[in-house]
Amino acid sequence: xxxxVLFLLLSLLAIPVLAQxxxxxxxxxxxxxxxxxxxxxxxxxxxxxxxxxPALEEVFLIGRDNGHWPEFDLFRFYYAVxxxxxxxxxxxxxxxLSDRFNILVEDRDRDGVSEIHFQYIKGxxxxxxxxxxxxxxxxxxxxxxxxxxxxxxxxxxSRIKTLIIAGMDGSHYPVGASECMRQxxxxxxxxxxxxxxxxxxxxxxxxxxxxxxxxxLVIINYGGVEWADPVKADFESYVExxxxxxxxxxxxxxxxxxxxxNRMTGLGAWNGRNEQCGPxxxxxxxxxxxxDAPGEAGYHGLQHHIVVDHQALDHPxxxxxxxxxxxxxxxxxxxxxxxxxxxxxxxTTRDGDRDEPLMWTVRYGKGRIFTDVLGHCGNxxxxxxxxxxxxxxxxxxxxxxxxxxxxxxxxxxVDFPDRxxxxxxPDFRLPDxxxx
Numbered sequence: 001x002x003x004x005v006l007f008l009l010l011s012l013l014a015i016p017v018l019a020q021x022x023x024x025x026x027x028x029x030x031x032x033x034x035x036x037x038x039x040x041x042x043x044x045x046x047x048x049x050x051x052x053x054p055a056l057e058e059v060f061l062i063g064r065d066n067g068h069w070p071e072f073d074l075f076r077f078y079y080a081v082x083x084x085x086x087x088x089x090x091x092x093x094x095x096x097l098s099d100r101f102n103i104l105v106e107d108r109d110r111d112g113v114s115e116i117h118f119q120y121i122k123g124x125x126x127x128x129x130x131x132x133x134x135x136x137x138x139x140x141x142x143x144x145x146x147x148x149x150x151x152x153x154x155x156x157x158s159r160i161k162t163l164i165i166a167g168m169d170g171s172h173y174p175v176g177a178s179e180c181m182r183q184x185x186x187x188x189x190x191x192x193x194x195x196x197x198x199x200x201x202x203x204x205x206x207x208x209x210x211x212x213x214x215x216x217l218v219i220i221n222y223g224g225v226e227w228a229d230p231v232k233a234d235f236e237s238y239v240e241x242x243x244x245x246x247x248x249x250x251x252x253x254x255x256x257x258x259x260x261x262n263r264m265t266g267l268g269a270w271n272g273r274n275e276q277c278g279p280x281x282x283x284x285x286x287x288x289x290x291x292d293a294p295g296e297a298g299y300h301g302l303q304h305h306i307v308v309d310h311q312a313l314d315h316p317x318x319x320x321x322x323x324x325x326x327x328x329x330x331x332x333x334x335x336x337x338x339x340x341x342x343x344x345x346x347x348t349t350r351d352g353d354r355d356e357p358l359m360w361t362v363r364y365g366k367g368r369i370f371t372d373v374l375g376h377c378g379n380x381x382x383x384x385x386x387x388x389x390x391x392x393x394x395x396x397x398x399x400x401x402x403x404x405x406x407x408x409x410x411x412x413x414v415d416f417p418d419r420x421x422x423x424x425x426p427d428f429r430l431p432d433x434x435x436x
Contacts, residue, residue: 022353032089033062037081040064043077047084057090058082086417108183129292162217163210167198168224170379172250177299177377181248181396183428188397188410191217198224212238217404221375223250226258236260240365244403246396247371253298254337264360264369266343267336269298278298278338283311283348290340297337302330303376306349307419308358308391315361316408317346317370326422331376332358346370347395359395361402365402368406370399390423392413 003359036042043061063077081091167175178195185191195213198208201224209231214220218238239245247265255261256271267281267349273296280291310318310329332349335358342363348355362369372395376386386392394416398408415431417423 011259011374016300025382026358030087032080032082032087033093035060035082035089036062037078040076040078041218050210054114058084059187069253071215105423112398117179123242126372161193161214162193162219162400162404163212163215164193164195165210166195168201168222168254168350169250170201170223173377173379173383174221174223176384177375177387180377180384181219181221181375181427184393184397184425185400186388187429190397190401190410198222201225202209203425209234212243213241215243217246219246219248219400220251221248223431232258234258235263239264239367241370242366244405245367245369246400246403247369248396249331249333249373249375249377250262252338252371252373260364263339263341264362264364265338266340266360266369266370267297267338267357267371269333269336270296273297273337275337278340279342280335280337281343281345281357283345283357284353288345289354295335297335298333299335300331300333303331303386305422306332307331307348308374308395309347309355310347311332311355312344312346315344315346315363317359317395317402319408320412322418325391325417326387326419327374327417328389328422329423330374330389330392332356336373346368360399368403370403373398374397388426388428389417389422390425391417393425393428 031042041064042062045058045060047058059082060080060082061077062079067392078087078093078094082089092256095333102147118195133242146177162185164178166178166319168174178197182193182195185193185244196208196210201203205225207230208227212234218235226232245264252265252268253270256268256273256277261278264269267275275292275294277297280289280293280295280297282289306327308325310321310323313323336357343360345357345360348357350356355421359370359372359375374386374392375396376385390413394410394413398410401408401410413431415423415425
């Protein structure tokens, strides 16, 4: 009788532990001895073809809470591939440290696509005592995705032919910024890049007439005089017919008298823009505000660090990224206004009680447009620090791919910043291992 009572008591105590740390393994699969390391717990298993052999393997996902205040949403995970017939362990991944969003990803065949992706979903709000200890929250295990895990080498994707247009900007160094962007784009393996620098102030712009339709993507980092009418007509036609465009930083300032430019950028600043150009656009309490109050457009203070908050969480540009991240020192444009037609705000930063837009998309005809007002490059060639920020490079590359193709194939990089710490890529290269 005593043994029965003791067994029942231990069983009841085990229920919350099992609920917290994992799910039962399939009854026909045994966890190999020694697979689960000390302090780790079984999470899930999923059946998949993980190599060129058509036989299926069992993929075990194993993890543990790695957190402590104030980083208590960090988790450490690894996975193992096991032969379903023999029970032999064929592969064990390295351990991944991640946050509560996208925990387990790996590109085993180095094709740029993560074969396995485990998403951990934390639901509800966490609470702490007044000293910040003893955090508690409600959570559950989420979805497992297996992508391109057949072991077959995929056909190489063609690179996106890209044109960067830069020049004429007295407060910035467009040549330096364009070189940084070119390196990031080409080092990603997704883009082939040409750079076109316009004549300087007072120069002869008659030679400036890009062949826009030769490119799948046009990136504009330009702050100068209005283009000639034939160039404007060609650019409008390019976008209306489905061309992809990315506007960077001060590109929202020039050509204020060109209506199509204002509709394509969506929001603009300075150069006499006021209520006649459209409303101020920002967010408050998760809602988009279109404010028709009179006033000039555009403001920035001294360069500083900010927290970037993603708003359109299901948009391909930011889907799968942490919702907030620390951006390195930059010149932050605020109080923007414009036509804001077919505009979706992608990311903001807090300014007082307002969330001011930093990144947004615009649909213009069949074209896709991504605007990012981050990415200041000072008029000294060495002042490229804002572009070295990993968060900036990641969202820039994803915005470029989306504008060109309508999709994003890039996984979450292991060096992506969190809300507290920024990370830098001064060489504009992706980390050796993508995904986290």
